[in-house]
Amino acid sequence: MPGAIWVLGETTATGMAKISGEIATLARALGAASGREVVGLVADADPSATATSLAAFVPEVLALAVPAATGHAVVPAIAPAVAALVERESPAYLLVGATPDGRDLAGTLSALLGWGVLTNATGITWADDGPLVEMSAFGGRLLTTSAFTAERGIVTVRPGAVDGAPLAAPGAVRTVSVTATVELPQVAITGREDAAATAAPIEEARVIVAGGRGVGGPDGFGLVRDLADALGGAVGATRAAVDSGWIPYSQQIGQTGKIVKPALYLALGISGAIQHKVGMQTASTIVAINRDPDAPIGEFADMYVIGDLFEVGPAIVAELRARAG
Amino acid sequence: MRIVVLAKPVPDATGQERLGPDGRLDRTTTAAVVNGNDEYALEAALKLVEASPDGGEVTILAMAPANGPETLRKALAMGATRGVLVTDPALAGSCVVSTVRVLAAALRGLTYDLVLAGADTSDGGGGVVGAGVAALLGLPYLSYAARVEPADGRVRVHRITATGYDIVDAPLPALVVATQALGEPRYPSLKGIMAARSKEIVTQSVADLDLGGAEVGGAVASTRLVDSHPPAARAATRVVRGPAVEAAREVVGFLVERRLI
Ligand SMILES: Cc1cc2nc3c(=O)[nH]c(=O)nc-3n(C[C@H](O)[C@H](O)[C@H](O)COP(=O)(O)OP(=O)(O)OC[C@H]3O[C@@H](n4cnc5c(N)ncnc54)[C@H](O)[C@@H]3O)c2cc1C
Ligand SMILES: Nc1ncnc2c1ncn2[C@@H]1O[C@H](COP(=O)(O)O)[C@@H](O)[C@H]1O
Numbered sequence: 001m002p003g004a005i006w007v008l009g010e011t012t013a014t015g016m017a018k019i020s021g022e023i024a025t026l027a028r029a030l031g032a033a034s035g036r037e038v039v040g041l042v043a044d045a046d047p048s049a050t051a052t053s054l055a056a057f058v059p060e061v062l063a064l065a066v067p068a069a070t071g072h073a074v075v076p077a078i079a080p081a082v083a084a085l086v087e088r089e090s091p092a093y094l095l096v097g098a099t100p101d102g103r104d105l106a107g108t109l110s111a112l113l114g115w116g117v118l119t120n121a122t123g124i125t126w127a128d129d130g131p132l133v134e135m136s137a138f139g140g141r142l143l144t145t146s147a148f149t150a151e152r153g154i155v156t157v158r159p160g161a162v163d164g165a166p167l168a169a170p171g172a173v174r175t176v177s178v179t180a181t182v183e184l185p186q187v188a189i190t191g192r193e194d195a196a197a198t199a200a201p202i203e204e205a206r207v208i209v210a211g212g213r214g215v216g217g218p219d220g221f222g223l224v225r226d227l228a229d230a231l232g233g234a235v236g237a238t239r240a241a242v243d244s245g246w247i248p249y250s251q252q253i254g255q256t257g258k259i260v261k262p263a264l265y266l267a268l269g270i271s272g273a274i275q276h277k278v279g280m281q282t283a284s285t286i287v288a289i290n291r292d293p294d295a296p297i298g299e300f301a302d303m304y305v306i307g308d309l310f311e312v313g314p315a316i317v318a319e320l321r322a323r324a325g
Numbered sequence: 326m327r328i329v330v331l332a333k334p335v336p337d338a339t340g341q342e343r344l345g346p347d348g349r350l351d352r353t354t355t356a357a358v359v360n361g362n363d364e365y366a367l368e369a370a371l372k373l374v375e376a377s378p379d380g381g382e383v384t385i386l387a388m389a390p391a392n393g394p395e396t397l398r399k400a401l402a403m404g405a406t407r408g409v410l411v412t413d414p415a416l417a418g419s420c421v422v423s424t425v426r427v428l429a430a431a432l433r434g435l436t437y438d439l440v441l442a443g444a445d446t447s448d449g450g451g452g453v454v455g456a457g458v459a460a461l462l463g464l465p466y467l468s469y470a471a472r473v474e475p476a477d478g479r480v481r482v483h484r485i486t487a488t489g490y491d492i493v494d495a496p497l498p499a500l501v502v503a504t505q506a507l508g509e510p511r512y513p514s515l516k517g518i519m520a521a522r523s524k525e526i527v528t529q530s531v532a533d534l535d536l537g538g539a540e541v542g543g544a545v546a547s548t549r550l551v552d553s554h555p556p557a558a559r560a561a562t563r564v565v566r567g568p569a570v571e572a573a574r575e576v577v578g579f580l581v582e583r584r585l586i
Contacts, residue, residue, distance in 0.1 A: 107456025116547025119451020137449040144553040185465040191492035256505040315573030
């Protein structure tokens, strides 16, 4: 029996991460193409809730309770147990979300198991008896396809690679336990701080209205917010706007911020620098408002409005409100 | 405070990257710069040493092709004390597993209280190397730091989460992943640029490393590139000019057409 494809489920403050359903759906397609089994794994202090959520997407989910994860950073707590389970059950491929915790887990497991990692997959297909992993490199100027040289590997998958589609009938959750063979130093969580102004999260938003340096200041973000409200979207920003202190870092899109894939990306006063582009270029529709006829964003936007955002922006809000009645 | 910063020379993002006949990036002809995210780590390291009552030193550690020293000079000009460059023809085409093993082996030969890595590399890295190095060395791993506060043999980090920060704490030595939230990297001063010319860059080959028998290099790569090509061009851009009210109508019409509202 060839090694299974495992989907590593992730827990957030509000339940299972959306990306876990997406990678589970992707894994099912790979399972169908390869004839391999697809199994979910949730390892956490108390894995049961996320395991149940993940079972909506895969026929079988392993729930591994790791008591050490209580009050500690999750990845150093669960990685030794997950590695031991992988060694015992010998799956061939592990799919993880390309989220902060997912990256930490992939890197740690790669070192513990000696397995290769392909990162930030935008798609995976099956060919020549192995996964072919699609990634975008150099700010999207190059698309690459890579494979593993042995029949095992870890893939981190970007949000939005596929839409999550639940099974017609949910799968089963099986509780498992394992004795870890290595130890990692544990990292205690001694406190939590909420960010001053937590805006709506951008990773999962269908519509993002983003502001850049051209917005001119914190007041300019009032206009960005108005547009986001009128479109039912979240507010994003460039690093220039974040560095100026106009909006929190949590909203930054790009190489050092978040990678997003909304249906609509409306950019106000954003030049479209390569480090910003990498974070938003896969948006289905990009509309940019910029007074510079030659800003780089004009080269990859679907609609490019040459004009002053302080005139065009309010006019769009008015037009949307008029339509809404 | 002795800090090692893991810094990768990467192709200049504004340059035109060239691929070799094997489809891999030709790292010998592409101008290299220090990975932008690693500059945040370096800046944080320099600030920590400057703030430390008993001073300290910052070592830059890179695994890179033989033209790496030129790239490391800029990091030295920013204020790092010395560079360590692991370079070996056998390392061309290395995968993540090899990179992690090599960096961990090089760190075994250095003395440090803290290792800082960047959040990811701009040339296709997926932000996994730091975690791997920490796991191999058995170092506490504290990622996505917005604040790093060492005190009394421990380090406290504000780790960025979806809703704010987790405050995490571990004994030193530890490996911390830096982010942009730690602050803008400084520009090298003229004095720094002059001083960098005479700073030491130690070059090591695979044979100099204590790999504990682990195999590394392109020959044992766990991943391989199958194909690379430029993306399909997006459909032509619709350019809108003219008075704001008309432009706004056109935008809204476009959104309706695309069923976005
Ligand atoms: C290592 C590294 C990592 C980085 N990571 C990121 C990242 O994650 N995210 C990111 O965004 N950037 C990142 N950057 C920065 C990036 O290079 C750019 O500097 C940044 O994206 C520029 O932001 P901007 O478009 O808001 O500003 P600018 O480039 O200054 O563009 C402002 C635009 O607004 C337009 N404008 C001004 N006024 C008006 C008006 N009234 N009406 C209409 N248009 C107007 C101007 O024509 C201009 O095109 C990174 C850089 C480095 C080196
Ligand atoms: N070849 C390398 N030399 C030095 N540091 C590296 C190298 N590759 C990765 N790193 C470090 O690991 C971090 C994450 O890299 P990556 O996993 O490739 O995205 C980088 O920001 C660097 O700090």
